[in-house]
Amino acid sequence: MTVEEEAAPPQSSWSRPVVIGASVIAVLLLGAVLGMFLTQRALSSSDSATPGANSVEVGFAQDMSVHHLQAVTMANWARDHSTDPEIRQLAFDIQSTQLEQVGRMKGWLMLWGQPEQPTGGYMTWMTQAGGHDMAGMSMASSSALPADAPMPGMATNAELAKLRSLSGKDLDVYFLQLMLRHHQGGTGMAQYAYDHASVAAVKTLAQSILQSQGAEMTLMKQQLAARGAQPL
Template identity: 50%
Template sequence: MDSDTGTRRASGPVLVLGAIGLLLLGAVIGVLLRLPLDRGATEAAPGPVDIGFSQDMSAHHAQAVDMAGIALTGSTDNDVRRLAYDILTTQQNQIGRMQGWLQLWDEPSQPVDGYMTWMQSGGHDHGGAKHDMAEGAASMPGMASQAEMTALRASSGPALDTMFLQLMLRHHQGGAPMAEYGAEHAETSAVSMLAAQMSKAQASESKVMTDMLTARGATPLPLS
């Protein structure tokens, strides 16, 4: 093993551990600073969208963090590693913020009646997948299957890079309608602003990933 490779492989776990610390930092921001969630005369109480968005997007983000961690520690492509690090650190922090808010609201960290019940009922089209939101969905659009996650962990080299980009791009595309809906319909300004930030950032990352796939002669996965 050459010294550069050894350093790169050793640094991956250290970076992941450092990023995990952002989860705690996000929770501290959400719970202790309590801004702008200290409700005054102009701040509404959290509604079903605020609560449901925070629960579901936490779960959606958790898989993205898992995929980013795999790419960060397994890839040898610096562009892929930088992207993975950005996604991992950003989404870990956002999970901490959303979970901190749920604690403030005395709400469970995860939904109990299926995903996406907070979105309009009657069958809303999310990237081509229609669900009866009143009943709740078993999973969320863009999520990788267990088999896909297993395959990603087993991959290496350019195959890992391409699979990561494909899975993460689809993941971003699947979560985009949730972020857009949260930005438009959340009662609290904190959730609305966070959802809008997610929507903008992930649209930018999606373009980057699309370009990276094109440069590698690969194509995006269909959003099922």
């Protein structure tokens, strides 16, 4: 053994989780700062009042943050447990994009003086603009969702447990199926926010979600077909 080998410190088994955790915090903080900056610009450049508790803007930021964080959880699992480079890259892209967006939305809520979680039910903001239906989904269909999947597209606890139990191709296919459905549910919310929000920063984010998730949905459908599988 050389002197350099003797001097080299042992690799810590917890160094990787610590680095990942620090990266997650950094992305959230960056998104929050960016969210507050963009919102301050949007509010200062118009006569719009700060969005209230029942507004489309606040409801979208609260609910989409919850929706996104489940996608981040699933993506993190697939990135760490899949052996397929395509799946790992897709999972990384989803995780990094949606985590930054969550930070941005939480920054808005902080600036507006609103809680990060809704105090009432989910998606009630989607009926505030002129009594419209929820982007093609009725309140009745929303209330029929499982209690542990409070918004369209979200996975249930049983589905998340199944995802964690799989490996190899089965893991890859089920991840794609769950994430495709998750994106489909989220884009309905983003479209409603884009159509009805009055704060420019919110409309811009909603449009970005529609574009990025639209491209990812096309990719996931192609990846499922290449693996001989169909969407859920």
